[in-house]
Amino acid sequence: MTGSPPAAPHPAAASESGAAPTIAVAGPTATGKSDLALDLAERLDAEIVNADAMQLYRGMDIGTAKLPPEQRRGIAHHQLDVLDVTQEATVAAYQQAARADLASIAGRGRRAVLVGGSGLYVRAALDRLEIPPTDPEVRARLEAEAERLGGPVLHRRLRESDPVAAAQILPGNVRRVVRALEVIEITGRPFSASMPRREFLTPAVMLGLRVDRGVLDERIDRRVQRMWQAGLRQETEGLLDHGLRDGVTASRAIGYSQAIAVLDGTLSEEQARSDTAQATRRYARRQESWFRPDPRIVWLDATDGDRARLLERAWAAISQSAISHHAHRPVDAP
Known part of the structure; x- marks a missing residue:
């Protein structure tokens, strides 16, 4: 015979991991x-x-x-x-x-x-x-390229190197496009690998x-x-x-x-x-x-x-x- 079900915990009670949320x-x-x-x-x-x-x-x-x-x-x-x-x-x-x-x-x-x-x-x-590192010199160079060539050009570059990230970042969001390219250049990994879950x-x-x-x-x-x-x-x-x-x-x-x-x-x-x-x-x-x-x-x-x-x-x-x-x-x- 099983016992009665446990009472519902108070909201301040710890979760199953032992930590109160x-x-x-x-x-x-x-x-x-x-x-x-x-x-x-x-x-x-x-x-x-x-x-x-x-x-x-x-x-x-x-x-x-x-x-x-x-x-x-x-x-x-x-x-x-x-x-x-x-x-x-x-x-x-x-x-x-x-x-x-x-x-x-x-x-x-x-x-x-x-x-x-x-x-x-x-x-x-x-x-x-995971928050990838930054490099002010790389960032400045990419921002200058965006200014000179236009955001869509850099977005096409992102699409070639990391199509998953490019699909989630609008071409008009130049700041995020630059950040994605910066991370790829610094780490050698796709920016999408560090996107939040x-x-x-x-x-x-x-x-x-x-x-x-x-x-x-x-x-x-x-x-x-x-x-x-x-x-x-x-x-x-x-x-x-x-x-x-x-x-x-x-x-x-x-x-x-x-x-x-x-x-x-x-x-x-x-x-x-x-x-x-x-x-x-x-x-x-x-x-x-x-x-x-x-x-x-x-x-x-x-x-x-x-x-x-x-x-x-x-x-x-x-x-x-x-x-x-x-x-x-x-x-x-x-």
């Missing part, structure tokens, strides 16, 4: 990811790891919607304010640092909530993702937030207005004193590039606000396109802005994942 909260900007991450971290007694590339920068607070310390509810946050604006943010460096944080959190017996909208950074932290390195549950398009656009517009009213121009002016203009990554951040133009006198503040909102809406569309194909994401509608209901839906999704993990564990014979 990392909870990831992803999706487009202005969908409420930070608030949900805080709510989950409180309930799970967890620590938060940032996966927003621009929030890595010290001093870039207003324009990145970074939560100020007094709004973090005493919850430990990692991968915030770790770069100067003159430094380049790279996926490889982030992967190493974020994984070290996740391992350290787990080693202390704590849970981790990864939150952010930078899709490749989320995957770098969670997935089996949707496979978690350690157990994880991915929650995605989505908001109806019209509502999201309104939220973005309001957020942009609040940023400028809160002093985005003044924040940018202070960052210029710390070398923002020389920052390869930071100077191109949405909002900051427009504020630089205002300070340079090439754009009015009214036009800068409009351009910032438009660029943010386009960015949100790209984020949607990035996350949408991933079948592992449990999507939650955050259109109504009801945080209590959203938290309960998220908790239910995490609980269901824990049950699913438990159901696939081998049961000892009686």
